[in-house]
Amino acid sequence: MNTTQPYAGNLAVLYEGIGDSLPFQQLADTLAVPLYHAVSADTQEAFFLSWREGALKLIDRELLKKGGLSVDIEPRNGEQRSWPAPKQGALAQAIGRKTTRVVDATAGWGQDGLAIFRMGYEVLCIERSPVMAALLADGFNRLAQQNWMQNLQLQPPKLLTGNAIALLSSLPTRPDCIYLDPMFPPKRKKSALAKKSMRVLRDLLGDDDDKEQLFAAALATANKRVVVKSPDYAEPLGGKPDVSFQGKLLRYDVYLVDK
Ligand SMILES: C[S@@+](CC[C@H](N)C(=O)[O-])C[C@H]1O[C@@H](n2cnc3c(N)ncnc32)[C@H](O)[C@@H]1O
Structure with missing residues (x-):
């Protein structure tokens, strides 16, 4: 992996026209990756970051239509919903x-x-x-x-x-x-x-x-x-x-x- 520009050509931030574009621009600047408004057949990147439904999501081309992956803050299957959960x-x-x-x-x-x-x-x-x-x-x-x-x-x-x-x-x-x-x-x-x-x-x-x-x-x-x-x-x-x-x-x- 290129350590000075680790995501060059592999990742872009995607702003799909919903809400304020400033956080998208700031994220693109912080990560030194391009900001796109749409993904076309010519787009070379394999991964995109975008806020969708209130969460920042990592989206690969396969998931572009489906929604992407975000940090899941819900308890895992079988985990008790009290705090603190039992140390089991x-x-x-x-x-x-x-x-x-x-x-x-x-x-x-x-x-x-x-x-x-x-x-x-x-x-x-x-x-x-x-x-x-x-x-x-x-x-x-x-x-x-x-x-x-x-x-x-x-x-x-x-x-x-x-x-x-x-x-x-x-x-x-x-x-x-x-x-x-x-x-x-x-x-x-x-x-x-x-x-x-x-x-x-x-x-x-x-x-x-x-x-x-x-x-x-x-x-x-x-x-x-x-x-x-x-x-x-x-x-x-x-x-x-x-x-x-x-x-x-x-x-x-x-x-x-x-x-
Ligand atoms: C297998 S994932 C961890 C998954 C995590 N336990 C979870 O439950 O989602 C490994 C992660 O560790 C990070 N990582 C590996 N070595 C690291 C290091 N020396 N310092 C900081 N992060 C590191 C990687 O970037 C990667 O995101």
Whole structure:
């Protein structure tokens, strides 16, 4: 990926004539990508960002008519709709009952970070892709406006944009737990099992080839533990974990710092 113009030729902001165009222009400027008013056969970009139905959406050509993908702020299937949701299941076991502060250093679509937040943990999200960070910021703004958040006077997770390998060492306070879910190469080339949102992420960003450095930075920073979410076919990122919790087609490998 070209690091000075990471999205050149691949991404544009799309203003479809609804509402104020200024935020669209500002987003295009921030990401250094073009602003279009329509998509034609000549348009070369594969991805578009646009506000539709009150949410910022990442739209690929296949989804152009359907609506696109945004950060989902609703509880996941089977999750209890109370706050805090019970600390149950493999993710909660991996994060740990005694944990208070969690850094989700690979925030992506924010689905794990938000589930951790809804269980009552204090969450800071880090995301290095400016596109994903823009989608997350929009999702966290929508979350802040939910009645239940306002009634409980809760603030959404904090968000830092940048590379966690550098940012972790400059945090003002060390978190109890650092949660990592980097992109692993798929088992098969076109994994039919991968969710659409994760396939789009891989198409846009590619694999995370510096996961070992991220793991080392996390281990040096966390006060109590590092949790790595990993597909069940992948080798553990940090060697043999202290304990593992099995989820559906995945594992949470836990590395304890304070043994
Ligand atoms: C597999 S996705 C995470 C999905 C996320 N757990 C969720 O529930 O939506 C991995 C994300 O981590 C980000 N990432 C990977 N390495 C990073 C790093 N060193 N610093 C910050 N973000 C990173 C990628 O840009 C990508 O958006």
